[in-house]
Amino acid sequence: RALAERAGRRCCLGWDFSTQQVKVVAVDAELNIFYEDSVHFDRDLPEFGTQGGVHVHKDRLTVTSPVLMWVQALDLILGKMKSSGFDFSQVLALSGAGQQHGSVYWKTGASLALSSLSPALPLHQQLQSCFSISDCPIWMDSSTTAQCHQLEAAVGGAQALSCLTGSRAYERFTGNQIAKLFQKNPEAYSHSERISLVSSFAASLFLGGYSPIDYSDGSGMNLLQIQEKVWSQACLDVCAPHLEEKLGSPVPSCSVVGAISSYYVQRYGFPPGCKVVAFTGDNPASLAGMRLEEGDIAVSLGTSDTLFLWLQKPMPALEGHIFCNPVDAQHYMALLCFKNGSLMREKIRDESASCSWNKFSKALQSTAMGNNGNLGFYFDVMEITPEIIGRHRFNAENMEVSAFPGDVEIRALIEGQFMAKRIHAEGLGYRVMPKTKILATGGASHNKDILQVLADVFGAPVYVIDTTSSACVGSAYRAFHGLAGGTGVAFSEVVKSAPQPSLAATPNPGASQVYAALLPRYSALEQRILSTSQRPLE
Numbered sequence: 155r156a157l158a159e160r161a162g163r164r165c166c167l168g169w170d171f172s173t174q175q176v177k178v179v180a181v182d183a184e185l186n187i188f189y190e191d192s193v194h195f196d197r198d199l200p201e202f203g204t205q206g207g208v209h210v211h212k213d214r215l216t217v218t219s220p221v222l223m224w225v226q227a228l229d230l231i232l233g234k235m236k237s238s239g240f241d242f243s244q245v246l247a248l249s250g251a252g253q254q255h256g257s258v259y260w261k262t263g264a265s266l267a268l269s270s271l272s273p274a275l276p277l278h279q280q281l282q283s284c285f286s287i288s289d290c291p292i293w294m295d296s297s298t299t300a301q302c303h304q305l306e307a308a309v310g311g312a313q314a315l316s317c318l319t320g321s322r323a324y325e326r327f328t329g330n331q332i333a334k335l336f337q338k339n340p341e342a343y344s345h346s347e348r349i350s351l352v353s354s355f356a357a358s359l360f361l362g363g364y365s366p367i368d369y370s371d372g373s374g375m376n377l378l379q380i381q382e383k384v385w386s387q388a389c390l391d392v393c394a395p396h397l398e399e400k401l402g403s404p405v406p407s408c409s410v411v412g413a414i415s416s417y418y419v420q421r422y423g424f425p426p427g428c429k430v431v432a433f434t435g436d437n438p439a440s441l442a443g444m445r446l447e448e449g450d451i452a453v454s455l456g457t458s459d460t461l462f463l464w465l466q467k468p469m470p471a472l473e474g475h476i477f478c479n480p481v482d483a484q485h486y487m488a489l490l491c492f493k494n495g496s497l498m499r500e501k502i503r504d505e506s507a508s509c510s511w512n513k514f515s516k517a518l519q520s521t522a523m524g525n526n527g528n529l530g531f532y533f534d535v536m537e538i539t540p541e542i543i544g545r546h547r548f549n550a551e552n553m554e555v556s557a558f559p560g561d562v563e564i565r566a567l568i569e570g571q572f573m574a575k576r577i578h579a580e581g582l583g584y585r586v587m588p589k590t591k592i593l594a595t596g597g598a599s600h601n602k603d604i605l606q607v608l609a610d611v612f613g614a615p616v617y618v619i620d621t622t623s624s625a626c627v628g629s630a631y632r633a634f635h636g637l638a639g640g641t642g643v644a645f646s647e648v649v650k651s652a653p654q655p656s657l658a659a660t661p662n663p664g665a666s667q668v669y670a671a672l673l674p675r676y677s678a679l680e681q682r683i684l685s686t687s688q689r690p691l692e
């Protein structure tokens with residue numbers, strides 16, 4: 155019955171070429187997920203010798219992944235789908251995501267091989283000699299500090315680069331990686347006829363030709379002018395010569411970039427009309443998978459805490475990253491990363507709640523909103539947002555104190571973490587709106603007392619969502635959006651029948667008054683700590 159049921163199920167596929175695996179989900183027209191599969195690089199392709207899907211080089215700064223591992227993973231996962239009887243003939247469209255910032259270098263002549271693949275052979279046998287470098291730099295690389303300084307200097311400094319491209323220069327951002335390749339290996343650079351991101355590389359495999367880079371993932375390169383949605387000639391020129399012709403022109407993320415290559419029609423039975431919708435970065439795809447809307451904020455509470463913001467009018471800054479929005483080309487999204495996340499919460503749980511989340515929750519229940527004016531900053535590792543390290547506690551009179559009673563410490567930690575999130579989100583242009591929903595995910599989102607503080611600090615309801623496959627699911631949703639006409643149709647309309655997130659907490663009465671008083675104090679004290687602490691050398 156399942157097979158018969160599956161046979162008639164028209165669907166879209168959502169792919170995720172992430173750091174550790176390639177994953178796929180099939181979503182039917184009612185937006186139900188009915189198939190998923192994955193191939194793990196370390197486990198299923200051990201011949202490449204990766205750890206966590208990557209190679210960390212001896213200099214401990216350079217981090218790469220072998221492009222042929224990604225190619226072979228696609229062969230494997232399509233083979234698994236085929237042997238499980240997946241009915242490819244029902245696939246109307248597909249889209250996907252790739253780890254952001256990584257870059258793939260196609261060797262001169264590769265487009266010929268890509269467009270004339272023999273369906274009798276796997277991809278990896280036919281693409282062996284199509285790449286000018288086999289080990290691709292990825293987001294974990296931090297070997298391009300010199301190139302970052304060159305780029306910022308050339309365009310008038312970090313803030314100028316942020317206003318232009320949405321971020322100051324970051325080592326992992328693709329422009330700086332391309333600059334390093336051009337400087338260190340000019341031969342490989344000149345033998346590259348095309349440079350893709352991981353997302354557009356994956357789309358190219360399905361297209362049988364070079365896929366353009368989409369606006370959203372292109373915003374993670376320090377090369378795209380995010381307002382005008384064109385490459386910044388100034389940035390291109392600093393990084394490498396003739397770069398624009400190797401990148402091609404960027405496209406709206408919801409674009410249909412072509413029909414699937416005949417290779418997949420003949421080898422797997424995809425319909426010839428199956429559409430390929432531009433692939434994008436994993437975080438933009440996750441935003442789509444979480445169905446974030448204007449005014450919403452997604453809080454991923456993990457080892458580090460990551461905020462996904464929807465911005466109408468971005469205010470580029472020296473922290474965080476602003477990208478073109480993947481589901482609304484007029485708007486933007488932002489990522490803000492807080493390094494002291496769950497490890498900090500677990501430390502305070504161990505110290506002040508004798509290792510028990512139950513006691514931790516009781517402490518939150520037994521202390522009042524606003525913590526009687528006590529405020530804390532808890533950064534046991536150097537924080538990214540902002541760059542502060544150490545623990546700093548202040549009483550209601552703004553006097554620094556060396557300790558708090560256990561319960562006060564616990565509330566000070568959680569209120570402080572969430573007030574920081576609100577303050578830095580607003581610094582990027584985010585504003586809480588009457589219709590704002592907070593979508594919480596990750597480990598700590600299972601603790602309703604922590605979510606209650608989140609609702610109180612933001613003055614907005616908190617919903618919990620499962621984001622295990624959010625990049626894949628978001629990619630399948632975007633495939634439906636592209637199929638429905640893309641820019642002419644609202645993404646929210648296309649996905650409105652998807653399962654709704656569940657409400658976990660609503661703000662306590664009086665919450666907005668309490669935090670309206672506390673937030674400015676927190677912000678001023680953060681500035682005080684910043685001005686007195688030794689900032690790490692640039």
Ligand SMILES: O=C(CO)[C@@H](O)[C@H](O)CF
Nearest residue numbers: 173253254255293436437
């Ligand atoms: O560098 C990042 C975002 O800027 C990471 O989240 C990568 O996208 C992970 F693949």
